[in-house]
Amino acid sequence: xxxxxxxxxxxxxxxxxxxxxxxxxxxxxxxxxxxxxxxxxxxxxxxxxxxxxxxxxxxxxxxxxxxxxxxxxxxxxxxxxxxxxxxxxxxxxxxxxxxxxxxxxxxxxxxxxxxxxxxxxxxxxxxxxxxxxxxxxxxxxxxxxxxxxxxxxxxxxxxxxxxxxxxxxxxxxxxxxxxxxxxxxxxxxxxxxxxxxxxxxxxxxxxxxx
Amino acid sequence: xxxxxxxxxxxxxxxxxxxxxxxxxxxxxxxxxxxxxxxxxxxxxxxxxxxxxxxxxxxxxxxxxxxxxxxxxxxxxxxxxxxxxxxxxxxxxxxxxxxxxxxxxxxxxxxxxxxxxxxxxxxxxxxxxxxxxxxxxxxxxxxxxxxxxxxxxxxxxxxxxxxxxxxxxxxxxxxxxxxxxxxxxxxxxxxxxxxxxxxxxxxxxxxxxxxxxxxxxxxxxxxxxxxxxxxxxxxxxxxxxxxxxxxxxxxxxxxxxxxxxxxxxxxxx
Numbered sequence: 138x139x140x141x142x143x144x145x146x147x148x149x150x151x152x153x154x155x156x157x158x159x160x161x162x163x164x165x166x167x168x169x170x171x172x173x174x175x176x177x178x179x180x181x182x183x184x185x186x187x188x189x190x191x192x193x194x195x196x197x198x199x200x201x202x203x204x205x206x207x208x209x210x211x212x213x214x215x216x217x218x219x220x221x222x223x224x225x226x227x228x229x230x231x232x233x234x235x236x237x238x239x240x241x242x243x244x245x246x247x248x249x250x251x252x253x254x255x256x257x258x259x260x261x262x263x264x265x266x267x268x269x270x271x272x273x274x275x276x277x278x279x280x281x282x283x284x285x286x287x288x289x290x291x292x293x294x295x296x297x298x299x300x301x302x303x304x305x306x307x308x309x310x311x312x313x314x315x316x317x318x319x320x321x322x323x324x325x326x327x328x329x330x331x332x333x334x335x336x337x338x339x340x341x342x343x344x345x346x347x
Numbered sequence: 348x349x350x351x352x353x354x355x356x357x358x359x360x361x362x363x364x365x366x367x368x369x370x371x372x373x374x375x376x377x378x379x380x381x382x383x384x385x386x387x388x389x390x391x392x393x394x395x396x397x398x399x400x401x402x403x404x405x406x407x408x409x410x411x412x413x414x415x416x417x418x419x420x421x422x423x424x425x426x427x428x429x430x431x432x433x434x435x436x437x438x439x440x441x442x443x444x445x446x447x448x449x450x451x452x453x454x455x456x457x458x459x460x461x462x463x464x465x466x467x468x469x470x471x472x473x474x475x476x477x478x479x480x481x482x483x484x485x486x487x488x489x490x491x492x493x494x495x496x497x498x499x500x501x502x503x504x505x506x507x508x509x510x511x512x513x514x515x516x517x518x519x520x521x522x523x524x525x526x527x528x529x530x531x532x533x534x535x536x537x538x539x540x541x542x543x544x545x546x547x548x549x550x551x552x553x554x555x556x557x558x559x560x561x562x563x564x565x566x567x568x569x570x571x572x573x574x575x576x577x578x579x580x581x582x583x584x585x586x587x588x589x590x591x592x593x594x595x596x597x598x599x600x601x602x603x604x605x606x607x608x609x610x611x612x613x614x615x616x
Binding site for chain 2: 142173181268269270284285292298344346
């Protein structure tokens with residue numbers, strides 16, 4: 138019997154999953170685990186029986202939080218097309234927020250966009266929602282994620298102080314190296330999501346008394 | 348004035364009064380100073396709170412033995428002066444905040460936050476407290492946070508938080524992580540506890556010492572007076588009480604969390 142997810146500790150990660158973005162994707166996943174949350178993704182279920190959109194909606198609805206990145210929502214490839222998966226999943230998260238408004242479990246999301254205000258040109262409805270600009274480096278994304286998640290659990294007496302971003306950044310290469318090893322082990326198959334959790338867990342910086 | 352040492356070696360320092368002469372250089376080659384001086388030494392990654400001698404300007408000199416490592420002309424008693432080692436070259440980094448106290452509060456403590464702001468302003472402490480109806484954009488809020496040196500967090504016994512406060516706290520936390528010259532000063536009302544996010548910012552370099560107001564009618568004025576001295580760099584915050592940090596209980600909870608994650612991963616095999 139699988140252990141049940143705790144929605145209040147679940148963070149749906151809606152970020153590009155391609156080789157160029159992989160360092161930032163991995164950093165967001167690792168920072169989420171270091172912050173005491175479970176990163177969730179449509180990648181986590183290996184079953185092909187469940188349609189992709191069902192998996193996305195189920196996983197997102199099981200998460201009180203989500204992190205989105207629209208860095209890849211720009212023209213690319215020979216047809217200069219943008220990828221629309223991420224804006225679509227952001228839209229689902231926004232709808233979820235309205236659905237849960239006023240509840241203790243109200244959905245909350247963090248939106249990363251490329252530095253500058255280009256995003257306003259392609260999704261002007263977001264103007265009032267105040268995304269967080271980032272310069273595409275893990276050094277800016279990791280502190281953003283940890284601080285944002287930390288400030289979501291301010292009322293929780295069980296919340297644990299978090300490792301500092303510099304400790305997380307220091308531990309990140311070991312996590313990435315472990316992912317690389319797992320990638321070799323699994324060959325052409327995507328590394329199972331529970332293995333990603335384990336790899337992150339093994340490398341979380343331990344809290345040290347001052 | 349805070350005199351800190353971000354290098355790996357203990358250094359001596361001297362703060363020399365420059366009389367009423369205005370400083371003629373902002374770099375390391377300041378004029379020879381006159382008047383009384385204060386001397387001390389500061390360990391690596393540590394700081395001293397120094398009340399500078401009378402005058403309008405001072406020269407801070409850092410020494411290693413007889414050798415002067417760096418010097419800086421300072422014209423504000425609330426400056427933070429930090430010796431840094433950049434690739435073997437010593438230099439002084441100075442920060443003079445525009446905002447002495449960025450005040451933020453948990454839900455239900457707005458009135459006390461306003462009272463606190465008024466009290467601080469009466470004593471010449473520059474403050475920022477968001478009382479606007481319009482929510483600042485993240486960029487605007489980041490700018491205010493960058494200009495602030497201290498984040499005074501007024502916390503009631505029930506820490507209810509609005510989205511506005513969450514953003515303020517997240518940005519303040521990032522600012523404290525990035526800049527050792529910035530610090531949190533929690534004010535705990537009626538038995539409130541220091542939340543985990545504030546303890547996450549505690550370090551040896553910048554310990555976090557909460558001011559406690561168990562009985563507001565009795566303790567408020569004393570705590571505010573202590574806060575003013577700390578904000579004016581006239582009192583070392585470590586003298587105000589016991590610093591907070593990571594506890595054995597926190598470590599136990601972290602182990603529990605990692606074990607939960609392991610079980611979760613196992614159950615999906």
